[in-house]
Amino acid sequence: MFIDRAVVRVTAGTGGSGASSFARFKYKPKGGPDGGDGGRGGSVFVEGDANLATLLDYRYRTHWKAERGEHGRGKTQTGASANDVVMPVPPGTEIRDAGTGDLIGEVLKPGQRILVARGGRGGRGNAHFATATHQAPREWEPGDEGQERQVELVLKLLADVGLVGEPNAGKSTLLSVLSAARPKIADYPFTTLEPNLGVMGLGQGRSIVVADIPGIIEGAHEGKGLGLKFLQHVERTRVLAFLVPVDAENPQAMFDQLRTEIREYSAALYQKPYVLLLSKRDLLPDDAAVPRLSAPGARWTLAVSAASGAGIDELREQLWQLVQEERQANRDLEADEVPARRLPDEDRIEWGDDPGTGPEVHVEELLDE
Numbered sequence: 330m331f332i333d334r335a336v337v338r339v340t341a342g343t344g345g346s347g348a349s350s351f352a353r354f355k356y357k358p359k360g361g362p363d364g365g366d367g368g369r370g371g372s373v374f375v376e377g378d379a380n381l382a383t384l385l386d387y388r389y390r391t392h393w394k395a396e397r398g399e400h401g402r403g404k405t406q407t408g409a410s411a412n413d414v415v416m417p418v419p420p421g422t423e424i425r426d427a428g429t430g431d432l433i434g435e436v437l438k439p440g441q442r443i444l445v446a447r448g449g450r451g452g453r454g455n456a457h458f459a460t461a462t463h464q465a466p467r468e469w470e471p472g473d474e475g476q477e478r479q480v481e482l483v484l485k486l487l488a489d490v491g492l493v494g495e496p497n498a499g500k501s502t503l504l505s506v507l508s509a510a511r512p513k514i515a516d517y518p519f520t521t522l523e524p525n526l527g528v529m530g531l532g533q534g535r536s537i538v539v540a541d542i543p544g545i546i547e548g549a550h551e552g553k554g555l556g557l558k559f560l561q562h563v564e565r566t567r568v569l570a571f572l573v574p575v576d577a578e579n580p581q582a583m584f585d586q587l588r589t590e591i592r593e594y595s596a597a598l599y600q601k602p603y604v605l606l607l608s609k610r611d612l613l614p615d616d617a618a619v620p621r622l623s624a625p626g627a628r629w630t631l632a633v634s635a636a637s638g639a640g641i642d643e644l645r646e647q648l649w650q651l652v653q654e655e656r657q658a659n660r661d662l663e664a665d666e667v668p669a670r671r672l673p674d675e676d677r678i679e680w681g682d683d684p685g686t687g688p689e690v691h692v693e694e695l696l697d698e
């Protein structure tokens with residue numbers, strides 16, 4: 330199952346409390362305060378994992394929680410910090426605060442980590458509170474609370490070229506000819522129900538990634554067919570390739586319709602560089618003219634046939650050229666680090682001054698003053 334959206338609750342660990350404790354030695358019964366600090370609570374991170382292709386795991390596990398830090402102990406022993414929890418996601422995953430919709434960050438590369446819930450700091454033990462006039466402090470701090478929130482994960486496939494067309498336009502067939510991908514192909518609409526990715530290699534280490542998405546029909550922006558929900562997977566592509574079969578009843582109307590649906594979905598997608606592919610070229614007699622369409626802003630138009638191979642070599646080279654130009658122009662997409670929005674630093678929690686009511690505080694060798 331291809332899952333490209335999930336909402337999960339993330340809970341970081343609370344920091345451990347500081348200890349209130351006094352040292353006692355054989356010849357020095359009042360050795361002074363020695364309560365150690367609490368350990369840090371575990372944080373929750375999202376991390377890119379190249380082995381994943383969907384957010385399916387998050388259907389089954391909707392709460393990710395890190396442990397709390399250990400409490401401090403006597404002899405100024407600091408409590409152990411809790412381990413962080415890491416949520417693996419496929420590269421191309423956007424993370425938003427489910428409450429506000431704010432973008433927290435995007436994972437674009439394997440190994441890239443984004444903090445989604447910050448663990449609480451450990452509280453200070455009473456050893457920190459001694460002063461010249463206050464030599465036997467009992468004060469200690471509780472640990473800070475760990476952050477908790479709902480986050481929305483949205484997968485947007487990372488590809489260079491996105492194939493867009495009505496059902497049966499030949500998108501999957503073209504992907505299978507350009508790459509080693511083997512998507513399902515059939516002569517009925519909506520054969521493709523989930524996006525497919527293929528790597529188109531051109532030798533000498535040159536390669537580009539092509540995405541095939543489910544077909545788009547008139548009224549898709551109103552939810553017809555599979556709607557526009559898969560268009561999120563071509564939002565990050567550098568180039569769109571529109572497919573219009575040469576044997577379409579009205580190729581111009583079909584193309585205009587596709588452009589309209591794209592515009593309804595997003596102005597940014599509409600502005601993206603695009604090319605027009607007249608597919609199934611073999612269905613026209615060799616000497617017949619290919620339909621000439623008006624495609625304002627198209628970088629180029631090419632007639633191709635996945636069946637006969639006509640125009641395919643040229644298509645590969647031209648796509649490579651165009652993707653290279655876009656790669657040069659959009660260095661930002663290649664950026665090593667996408668700055669994640671910094672989480673607000675939590676306000677410091679008031680520290681407790683009554684060790685008698687302190688929760689789970691580890692009190693050792695407590696002596697009367």
Ligand SMILES: Nc1nc2c(ncn2[C@@H]2O[C@H](COP(=O)(O)OP(=O)(O)OP(=O)(O)O)[C@@H](O)[C@H]2O)c(=O)[nH]1
Pocket residue numbers: 494495496497498499500501502503513514515516517518519520521522542543544545608609610611612633634635636637
């Ligand atoms: N003659 C001819 N038929 C083609 C060509 N490319 C695809 N077809 C046929 O067109 C039909 C649809 O092809 P698909 O690749 O499944 O089309 P699609 O655009 O992926 O369709 P959906 O997944 O339903 O959106 C199949 O019967 C293909 O065999 C071509 O170049 N020439």
Ligand SMILES: [Mg+2]
Pocket residue numbers: 500501502512513514520521541543
């Ligand atoms: Mg298909």
